[in-house]
Amino acid sequence: xxxxxxxxxxxxxxxxxxxxxxxxxxxxxxxxxxxxxxxxxxxxxxxxxxxxxxxxxxxxxxxxxxxxxxxxxxxxxxxxxxxxxxxxxxxxxxxxxxxxxxxxxxxxxxxxxxxxxxxxxxxxxxxxxxxxxxxxxxxxxxxxxxxxxxxxxxxxxxxxxxxxxxxxxxxxxxxxxxxxxxxxxxxxxxxxxxxxxxxxxxxxxxxxxxxxxxxxxxxxxxxxxxxxxxxxxxxxxxxxxxxxxxxxxxxxxxxxxxx
Numbered sequence: 001x002x003x004x005x006x007x008x009x010x011x012x013x014x015x016x017x018x019x020x021x022x023x024x025x026x027x028x029x030x031x032x033x034x035x036x037x038x039x040x041x042x043x044x045x046x047x048x049x050x051x052x053x054x055x056x057x058x059x060x061x062x063x064x065x066x067x068x069x070x071x072x073x074x075x076x077x078x079x080x081x082x083x084x085x086x087x088x089x090x091x092x093x094x095x096x097x098x099x100x101x102x103x104x105x106x107x108x109x110x111x112x113x114x115x116x117x118x119x120x121x122x123x124x125x126x127x128x129x130x131x132x133x134x135x136x137x138x139x140x141x142x143x144x145x146x147x148x149x150x151x152x153x154x155x156x157x158x159x160x161x162x163x164x165x166x167x168x169x170x171x172x173x174x175x176x177x178x179x180x181x182x183x184x185x186x187x188x189x190x191x192x193x194x195x196x197x198x199x200x201x202x203x204x205x206x207x208x209x210x211x212x213x214x215x216x217x218x219x220x221x222x223x224x225x226x227x228x229x230x231x232x233x234x235x236x237x238x239x240x241x242x243x244x245x246x247x248x249x250x251x252x253x254x255x256x257x258x259x
Contacts, residue, residue, distance in 0.1 A: 006066045007073035007198075014070060014197045022193075023200045030075050030199060032231045037068045037206050043226035044209055047216070056212040060205050067202040074191075074198035081191040088181040096133065099174045102167055103136055106143045109163075113153040120150060133178055140171035 025033060041064040044051060052058050107128050114120035127142045129135075147154055147164045154161065213227030 001066075001069070003069040003073035003076070006069035010066055010070040010198075010201070014074075014194065014201050017197045017200055019193075021200060022196050023203055024196050025199050027235075028229065028231050030071065030195070033199070033202070033206075034068055034072050034075070036229055036231060037064060037071075037202055039230075040206060040209060040226065041065060041068070044213065047213065047223060050216050051209075051212050054212060054216050056209070060208055064202075064205055064209075067198075067205055071195075071198040071202045074195040078191040078195040085181075088177070092177050092181045095174065095177060096136075099140065099170050100136055102163070102170055103139050103143070106140075106147075106163065106167060109154070109157070109159055110143060110146065113157050113159060114150070117153070120146075120153070137171055137174050137178060140167045140174070144168045144171070 028036075041061065044061060048058060048061075051061075107124065110124045111121070114124055123146060127139050127146070130139060144164050144167050147159075147161075151161065210227050214224060217223040217227065
């Protein structure tokens with residue numbers, strides 16, 4: 001069964017997890033967690049009698065592949081949204097300085113061209129009041145409308161009237177980009193939330209099986225080995241080796257002779 005199908009089937013249960021219950025993956029990458037959960041499912045098959053004999057609900061184990069697939073799908077959806085969001089924001093960062101410069105240049109030209117008409121001065125001043133990205137886009141639209149309505153003062157200072165066409169096109173382009181960037185942020189947040197809930201859903205099963213495995217096989221190192229995270233084990237060993245200095249045999253002998 002595909003990850004998409006199991007994700008869709010599990011969506012109601014995953015969505016029902018409250019925000020307060022959500023666990024955010026931090027100590028282990030999700031891709032590694034998915035792989036380890038898959039491995040745990042296989043590992044515990046030979047221990048069914050011992051585990052259920054101590055009270056483990058085996059249906060939790062049977063549900064593991066679906067939970068694993070659901071998280072894998074949720075992770076893929078989130079990565080896709082993250083990449084799309086980054087592209088939208090990249091385009092906005094690339095184009096917005098050009099739009100702001102055009103808006104500022106037009107305001108400067110309009111202030112000078114309309115300087116002798118108090119009503120038009122007030123209109124330009126009103127347009128310039130906004131400071132947000134949305135205001136900048138609206139400013140371009142308002143400046144185009146004002147310039148087209150009162151072109152004589154602009155032509156009197158040899159203003160390039162084609163700039164109004166550029167501003168009109170820029171306003172449309174930036175409006176689309178800005179709306180896309182905002183929408184991507186919202187979709188990104190929702191995809192991230194569902195990924196975290198799918199992780200929480202799988203973790204619920206993994207933690208329970210780990211707990212039973214560690215209890216049942218407390219004195220059986222061979223079986224106990226499979227009820228611990230290999231990733232975390234390697235990470236701890238790596239940190240331990242980084243902290244403890246490595247002394248060669250020759251260096252150790254030299255230290256002993258010096259003492």
